[in-house]
Amino acid sequence: MKIAALQMQPLSADIEGNFAKIEAAATAAVAMGADLLLTPELALTGYALADRFAAIAEPADGPMVERLRALARRLGLAIVAGFPERSGDVVYNSAVFAGADGSLQLYRKAHLYGPQEKAAFQPSSDPAQVFDYRGWRIGLLICFDVEFPETVRSLALAGAELVLVPTALPRAPISYSISGRMIGTRALENSLFVAYADLCGEEGACSYHGGSVIAGPDGNDLARAGPAEALLIADLDRAEISRARAESEYLTERRPDLYRL
């Protein structure tokens, strides 16, 4: 499977403008032979909307997601994008996986970061699911979720081979460790691929780290962005998963009888 990851400067509350960026990246990804384009957390609206999310949020079958699904079908590649999801009285920080075949997967962020996110969103109450796409077993997480090793481990134990993570990592010293050490470690300790697509630049009071990365089962970068807009491409070789699992057996040598979690 060949995947692309878009690192993008969001346009605050400008769905039209963000959709145009995603469409351009999707077109480029198709030209590069990619099966899938990953974009950042809340890529369709921007991240720095605070109390405006309630007004801009749409249901998972609303026009924002329907347009994304139509683009995925038209271009023939899957697109993952974050958006604020309206569900009755509450708003989730969600991401959809829109398949080229018209399929749709929805994920809601479970670990909300900081008081602003907690004020704007409801955390997920459902475990992350693994789904099939073009013969690969895939899981979704959003930003802070992936910083908890339990999340990727849960997906790996459910069979995931690729974990896709839209993110909005702030510009801060710790973000070098998160992007540079932790994402590769998640891939390494579970013998799978992780793709992590960040926002970049400035948006209102927020500034973003960039540092999007696609990491392989040996923990190393297949591709890595700097601080500016970028489109990463990586060809994922499933044989690397088998090699890693034969070398380290991280999923079969666990000792749950000794853990106190």
Place this chain on the structure above:
Amino acid sequence: MKIAALQMQPLSADIEGNFAKIEAAATAAVAMGADLLLTPELALTGYALADRFAAIAEPADGPMVERLRALARRLGLAIVAGFPERSGDVVYNSAVFAGADGSLQLYRKAHLYGPQEKAAFQPSSDPAQVFDYRGWRIGLLICFDVEFPETVRSLALAGAELVLVPTALPRAPISYSISGRMIGTRALENSLFVAYADLCGEEGACSYHGGSVIAGPDGNDLARAGPAEALLIADLDRAEISRARAESEYLTERRPDLYRL
């Protein structure tokens, strides 16, 4: 707390020679004002003994450990060292923490790596414990144990502020990711300190990676060794733990209701 970590070339089955190396490093560590010296996995005997461990193993109250305890008391610093532990009919891959106050903590490796270790040793059947030393809450793991995020998480949830890891990391491409990404990630994702002391050089058919490291709660190296013998020193500032826990809340924002472990 100031700690030292010894990266050492083991002398195969030469307890006298290995003890002399540990004694020299302990003397140096005291001269540098350290409270504690960490040494590698099976540092007292060497790691590459295969079926000879059964003959060389000693109980935790045998002469090998008693001599280490006497050294710790005499020099006034704690010493952590790995040794093959005889317990009735079985042998464990163990490590002791010998306090300057005469206290002793024993840890047995829970995750054995590969067929040779499994042939030589019995895996632990007890969860790792956290203990107090000079006002710090400390946990022990050995080598492969720390590659499972569940182990450090379990210690962190039990209050650990410092995890000490004697190791014997083989020379292999994946070891760059383990030493360079994963150890820092364990510190980062649990907001604590991790010290990881490796063997180095060659021993029989084994060659070791080196790359010993002391990592802080921000995931970054406080000290790092190259491939050769080295003595790392780092002064651990407990305020870094509080800062990290306030920034990321990795221990309090978990969602165990959603994990499938």
